[in-house]
Amino acid sequence: MITIQQLSQELGIGVDTLRVWERRFGFPTPERNTRGHRLYPPAQIDDLRIIKKLQNLGHRPKQLFALTAAERRALLNQQHVDDRHHDLQQLVTTVAAAQLDKELRTQLQQRGIEAFILEFAVPLLEVMDRGWLTGKLSIAREHLLSDCLATILKEQLVPRAYGPRIVFTTLSGERHKLGLLLSAVLFHQQGCDCHLVMEELPVAEVLSIVDFFAADAVALSFSIQIAPRQAKRDLAWLRKGLPSHIKMIAGGFALRNGMHLPGISVCTDLGQISSLCAREFPDLNLQKPTG
Known part of the structure; x- marks a missing residue:
């Protein structure tokens, strides 16, 4: 079992949010130690992880807490990447690490920085999020992609002698x-x-x-x-x-x-x-x- 602070850090859900969910929706239902502090068992931790993933995909807490744990898991398994992003899915999951930087820079050169961000980087991050949420993208691969993208973007921030x-x-x-x-x-x-x-x-x-x-x-x-x-x-x-x-x-x-x-x-x-x-x-x- 873990404390509410540990749960918050592990899942990225605020302590206040966990307490609101408990009060408003009746879940999670933590146990209490001798000092009255909340303790969360593994089954509830796994269910909260699924809730967080579905929330990231756009589902509202009220809708999610109306479902059973089995229904929430089934809903997560139904999530698919938009077919329009098929090429990005291939980039995220199969392109060799040595080629990622080259591919990103080619997209930047072809599109220009604004279109690169709005038309390529934003959908890319959406595909990465879905890949991670559905278990198709490893944490190591996600970090590699994020680092490649961040390196290229930081290069654009050349100091200016003018402007706010x-x-x-x-x-x-x-x-x-x-x-x-x-x-x-x-x-x-x-x-x-x-x-x-x-x-x-x-x-x-x-x-x-x-x-x-x-x-x-x-x-x-x-x-x-x-x-x-x-x-x-x-x-x-x-x-x-x-x-x-x-x-x-x-x-x-x-x-x-x-x-x-x-x-x-x-x-x-x-x-x-x-x-x-x-x-x-x-x-x-x-x-x-x-x-």
């Missing part, structure tokens, strides 16, 4: 950073001077890092493993702590339900970054050198 300076970072507990990297490259393409901080930061440290870079804005990403309530609380705290002239941009799966946060631009669609830049940085084109 944006710091991109994640908060403690956020393990998924590729989405943040994708958005940083797209902001860079719009003419922003983007600085990526890949290490997770405590909320209070974001204030210091913004000051260190003399940033005009800070962008944060919140994946599905972060509870929306926690994301909203952290963003509100940061907004209150940052000077009013520092813009805040937030995105990620945890904010997908249209969360409204005063003084913060929420963007959960990478395709909307160009319009966001036009709105938040109207003088951006005027700052670019003319040749």
